[in-house]
Amino acid sequence: MANLVEVESFDEGVYRIETTDQVLGGETGTTNKPLKNLTNRTNWLKARWVEMVASITPITATISGLKTASTKDANATKVAGQVPLWESVYSVAQVDAMLAAAGLRLASGTQTIGDIDTGGKSVTVPLGRTLDNSNYMVFGSVVSKGTALIDTTVTWAIESKGNTSFVVRFQEWNTGVQIIDFDWEIKAK
DSSP states (O other): OOOOOOOOOOOSOOOOOOTTSOOOOSTTOGGGHHHHHHHHHHHHHHHHHHHHHHHOOOOOOOOOSOOOGGGOOTTOOOBTTBOOGGGGTSOHHHHHHHHHHTTSOOEEEEEEEEOOOTTOEEEEEEOSSOOSOSOEEEEEEEEEOSSOSOSTTEEEEEEEEOSSEEEEEEEEOOOSOOOEEEEEEEEEO
16 A cells, blocks of 8 residues: 655645546546645645744743742732732742843832822832833833722823833822822833
């Protein structure tokens, strides 16, 4: 028994065996035409896949001092008694270090804002490090610790960004006393 000869070719169609075709085997036999069409296409697709995978440049980052699962810090942060999958191996600080090393998170923190009157308030938030440029995005959330029950009465917008800090403008729309914290992180564009 022999195998069909396979070639790397994306055949335009797949031959349909007609009711009038004689059942003939062999390399050029009518019965093997659709099998050859599909085999050729498969070889063509495989070759394109190999080329594509070979053209991918891997992203590497070197991070030292990470703990393995067997040496996991028992005091790692847990939320409501649940441990995220990544935290079963790394602590929150280690994940932050990995994100920073991969260029996914440039900096993060919490800035205490205090109470904001209805006139608004601009606050300079230090990054805690110097960046190469100010081409980054700021993500954040407002955390209220005051007498107002909802955080939706405070809005914020970035006024300016620099290499060592950014300025964020807060506006309060509720007259209740809110002690505001601003949780933020910056990511590369």
